[in-house]
Amino acid sequence: MQARLEQEMKERQELGAQLEAERAKRQAQAQRLTDIIEFLQGLGQRVGFSLPPGLLVPPPPPRPAATSIPVSMKVFYFRLCFACMTSTFLD
Numbered sequence: 001m002q003a004r005l006e007q008e009m010k011e012r013q014e015l016g017a018q019l020e021a022e023r024a025k026r027q028a029q030a031q032r033l034t035d036i037i038e039f040l041q042g043l044g045q046r047v048g049f050s051l052p053p054g055l056l057v058p059p060p061p062p063r064p065a066a067t068s069i070p071v072s073m074k075v076f077y078f079r080l081c082f083a084c085m086t087s088t089f090l091d
Helices: 002-047 082-090
Strands: none
Touching: none
16 A cells, blocks of 8 residues: 555656646746747847737637537337238238
8 A cells, every 4th residue: 555655646747747747847948939039029120010919919729629410319100000001021
C-alpha cells in the first residue's frame, strides 16, 4: 500500500513538472510573438506602413467535426391485406 502511494506521488510530481514545463514553453512563445509584433509595428511606423488589423485578430474557433442530422422518430406501418400476406409466405 505504501509503495503504491509513493508511486502515485512520484507520478503526480512528474506530471506537475511536465505541466509546468509546458506552461513555461507557452509563456515563452507568447512573449516571443509579442516581441515580433512590437518589432513589426515599430518597423512599419518608421517606413510609414501599418499592419493590417485582421493580422492581429486571433483565428476563429474550430468548427465542430460532426454536425447533428435530424432523424424522424415516426414509425410507419403498412397494412397488408390477408391475401397479400399469405401469398408472400406461401410462394
